Amino acid sequence: MNNTIGYRQGKACILTDDAWELVNADTAVDNLDSKVLAWPGWQEQLEAGRLRPETSAVLLGPDVDPDVLAPWIDRLPLIALQFPRFMDGRAYSQASLLRTRLGYTGDLRAMGDVLRDQLLLMRHCGFTSFCVRADKRASDAIKGLSEFDQIYARSVASPEPLYRRRERV
Known part of the structure; x- marks a missing residue:
C-alpha cells in the first residue's frame, strides 16, 4: 500500500x-496471501x-463489532480499521477493544481518511x-508521530500515566 507509515525498531x-x-472481494485473485479484504468478503473467502x-488480513468497517474476530485473533498478522471520514472516530474504540479486551498483538492499521x-x-x-x-x-504526516510522543493520560501504547513514568526516572 502506498503512503503507509509504520514502526520499525520503535521508530x-x-x-x-x-x-x-487491499482488494475488493469481487476481484478475482489467485492467491489471497498478503491481501486485505473487507470483513464480509474475508469471512466468505475463509468459509x-x-x-x-x-x-491474509481483514478490514473492519466502523459498524463492525471487533468481537467477530475473536476466533482468529491470535492468528491474524494484520487488522485494518476503516476511518470513512475525518469526523468518524469509531475506529479509535475498535482499536482499543482489539488491544485490551481481545488481546490482539499484531499490526493494527488505520485506513481511509x-x-x-x-x-x-x-x-x-x-x-x-x-x-x-x-x-x-x-x-509530512510522519511528523505527527515524531513531534509529540507523550500524552498525560494512560493509553494502550503507554499503560501508565505520565506522572508515574516520571516518578521512575
Whole structure:
C-alpha cells in the first residue's frame, strides 16, 4: 500500500516494503496471501477455504463489532480499521477493544481518511501502522508521530500515566 507509515525498531518510518494489498472481494485473485479484504468478503473467502487467517488480513468497517474476530485473533498478522471520514472516530474504540479486551498483538492499521493530526491519538489507541490519505504526503504526516510522543493520560501504547513514568526516572 502506498503512503503507509509504520514502526520499525520503535521508530516511525515510511514503509516502502509494505506487501499488503487491499482488494475488493469481487476481484478475482489467485492467491489471497498478503491481501486485505473487507470483513464480509474475508469471512466468505475463509468459509469457502480460499484464504488462511495466518497469511491474509481483514478490514473492519466502523459498524463492525471487533468481537467477530475473536476466533482468529491470535492468528491474524494484520487488522485494518476503516476511518470513512475525518469526523468518524469509531475506529479509535475498535482499536482499543482489539488491544485490551481481545488481546490482539499484531499490526493494527488505520485506513481511509487518515491525516497527520490524528496519528498520535491513533498510536495511543493501539494503531501500529497508518495508510495516509492519498492526497497527503506520508513524509509530512510522519511528523505527527515524531513531534509529540507523550500524552498525560494512560493509553494502550503507554499503560501508565505520565506522572508515574516520571516518578521512575
